[in-house]
Amino acid sequence: MLSRTDLRGRVPSPAALRAMLPRAETDVDAVLNRVRPIVEDVRDRGVPAVLDHTERFDRVRPASVRVPEDALKEALDRLDPAVRDALEESVRRARAVHADQRRTDVTTQVVAGGTVTERWVPVRRVGLYAPGGLAVYPSSVVMNVVPAQTAGVESLVVCSPPQAEFGGLPHPTILAAAALLGVGEVWAVGGAQAVALLAYGGTDTDGAELEPVDMVTGPGNVYLTAAKRLLRGLVGIDSEAGPTEIAILADATADPVHVAADLISQAEHDTLAASVLVTDSAELADAVDAELVAQVERTRHRERITTALRGKQSGCVLVSSVEDGLTVVDAYGAEHLEVQTADASAVAARVRSAGAIFVGPHSPVSLGDYCAGSNHVLPTGGCARHSSGLSVQTFLRGIHVVDYTREALEAVAPHVVALAEAEDLPAHGQAVTARFGGAG
Structure with missing residues (x-):
């Protein structure tokens, strides 16, 4: 099912590797001219423009942008108890990990009577985006809100697309997650118009102010990414997220059932999702292919998954050794990298480029998506070679205070x-x- 690239007996240069490895193509520049008029319309007309574009793209026109607080409470009250328990555990673990990312002010005495203090100051107001397209992502609410709150951001607004099925409100699980985290401000708006409204602010249909933010974070489609690019500078952004990715570095000790299941789990996100296996074992590659065929047939979203696995962004890369595999995965710079090899911890410790690393047979990416405690908002498209995922640090600014x-x-x-x-x-x-x- 996976196309193969055979690099056994050779290790191309980093530049050559970047050109030949499977990668989803997302041309943000190609949609800028389609997004620019939307952004400018929101700048000029405010909420009426937002609602017009929302009606056009989401086929629903909310009565207002801001979600009533009683709708948040009701969504939390009606949330499936099992889902609530899972979200609470996800939040607990995320808070524990992110609490250890806090920075402390440091004062350096350069000379007698001369000091420089580095103060860490949180961004004042942040807009956090939770997608609502092919799937609903309450986990993205957790991953955005927890580090922002831990950093000390004083004002948060969550944006998520309105749903016709729910009367023009975002999906109730999104609303419930926001309420669970203590976020009282949620806007029913998605896509490029959401980023524009966050950047420019406006006046809601009831006359209430929709205050602009200083920063926008969270993943979305190419149109949201294009809006981030256009508005970067007026607001800060976390990154320009592309299609999701998993790379698995595996040797003959890996279980093909696990490897196939993990490749499928990532392909489930989107037809453009990338699932890449890097291995020095042709036998494992063959076994994984057989498992993919069998397991995909049993999945709910088999058509979407099959399209992703057969796309040019996915594939299997054969290498001569795990050492060569490390060179390949560092050149690839995956959003998510699993290491399923003998002595996986030692191999993982040598990886230099990955958004997050999942070590051994019992640390699948899906654990990180929900309940590992790590953050799942991560760099894509090879950006892990130079950028980090969302963290408390994302929402902090270091300010030098000079006192002589x-x-x-x-x-x-x-x-x-x-x-x-x-x-x-x-x-x-x-x-x-x-x-x-x-x-x-």
């Missing part, structure tokens, strides 16, 4: 003047010497 006495400044003044003259910026030096009666 007169004596400490006077002692360093000659160096400041020398460097200012070297850069032909004499007024910079004069700004120092003027404090001591000098002309610079």
